[in-house]
Amino acid sequence: MKVILRQPRREIELEGVRRVRDLLKRLDIVAESVLVIRGDELLTIDEPLSDDDVVELRPVISGGAR
């Protein structure tokens, strides 16, 4: 599957990822810190994935102060 990462935008290829939960685990990403987007849908962590999928992992942390 193709995984689009942001900040900055880049792409990686992964194989054999069964669910969103496994994808986040493999990349050591906390579910609370990203949205998982496929096309125009948001995916919950139990959603099955296939090697043909294109999935964006969009960070939600922004801002900064002081």
Add this chain to the structure above:
Amino acid sequence: MKCRVCREKAVIQIRRHNANFCKPHFIAHVRRQVERTIADYSMIAPGDRLLLGVSGGKDSLALWDILTELGYRVDGVYLHLGIGEYSSDSLRFSQTFAEERGLRLEVVDLPADYGFSVPEAARASHRTACSACGLSKRYILNRVAVEGGYDTLVMGHNLDDEAATLFSNVLQWNLEYLARQHPVLPAADGLTKKIKPLIRVAERETAAYAVLSGIEYEVEECPMAAGNTINRYKEWLNRLEEESPGIKAQFLKGFLDRGSKAFREGGPPELVACESCGSPTTGAVCAFCRLRDVTLVEIRRRETA
């Protein structure tokens, strides 16, 4: 996963509420959270003129949409910070949003109107970029609100922003900042009332709201803010949240309900008019005028060097 309300397929899980929602019920849930926050803290009175600080990011644009959908008429103010492509992209997202909905957006240009950019101010003052930016934003947004005759300045700080700021203030026991951290800061001489209606909505939820509502926003992070302390605290708090859903909201709510009044004893500091611009300050010359002066001196020095 199924929606808590209608049992259709869920698009988002909110573990701290032990709930999953489909798109329409999630949108309704977020709007209801904001509506309740506004009511619980008596944030807005009928007829109030509202000005929203707009950055082009998910929080301010989602909040603009939510408030409009709740029936409020809200104008926006965008501050161009002079941070290259990031600033021009953010401005474009803000303008497109406003134009599509027929909303009024005022644009203030820090380099054109005040003579310097955030990177220049950070370099000249030896502040971090986030510090120079925050100071400039607070000053200019308040000034636009005062001069425009607005009753209330609305800010898009979300649950994660407030929890991370609280965490930072506690780590440093910054009593002055702890005394001031509140979702409603009342008006004072020269200061417009300030409210934060998103404090019960997590960052992930404002992003989801924006995506599901078709709001185009600046996804890339400000290049000056990369790796800054607050964002690192947010990441740590999210790791705690993963282990203990609800811990962020509990931390912030406990402070606001029980902790914050202890830091406000003795009342707010006395404000006087800045000798340079007349804005309220605790010293002789306000922090923004000092920042502007040191930056303009440095810019002139570089030009003549």
